[in-house]
Amino acid sequence: MEAARQTHAAGKVQDYLKQIGRxxxxxxxxxxxxxxxxxxxxxxxxxxxxxxGGPLAEGIVSGHYLYDPLYDWKIDLRTGEVQAPDKGQAAVYPVHIDGDTIFIGI
Structure with a gap:
């Protein structure tokens, strides 16, 4: 049985630039x-x-995809799945917004 996730505040909506990883x-x-x-x-x-390996935060966002310029990989932000022809899986965490605060489940 999976342990329950705790949510943690991760800043305000306005702290995050569009299409830029943080x-x-x-x-x-x-x-x-x-x-x-x-x-x-x-x-x-x-x-x-x-x-x-390497960091994902430096990737380029387009739609629901993250493009990794280092390895030319395309990763679905919703599922973490690396798109064909490459294979792999990045761990994803649930995000929700309450008011103007972002919460992430760990």
């Missing part, structure tokens, strides 16, 4: 938080699933 550390986990041009928020572990 690193947030919660409970020792380094997360990459993204705000899309449509004002949707996504949080992924800030660790590229590529065998050589």
């Amino acid at each position: 690193v947030v550390v919660i409970e020792g986990k380094e997360l990459a938080v993204f705000r899309t041009s449509g004002d949707e928020f996504y949080a992924l572990e800030n660790r590229n699933p590529h065998p050589k």
Whole structure:
């Protein structure tokens, strides 16, 4: 049985630029938080699933996808799934907004 997630405040909506990743550390986990041009928020572990690793926060956001310029990978922000022909999975964390505060579940 999975333990219940706790939510943690991760700043205000206005603290996040659209289509730019921001690193947030919660409970020792380094997360990459993204705000899309449509004002949707996504949080992924800030660790590229590529065998050589690297940060995800430096990727380029377009729609619901993150483009990693280092390895030319495309990752779905909603699921963390690396798109074909590449394979891999980034850990995703639930995000919700209450008022103007962003909360992330860990």
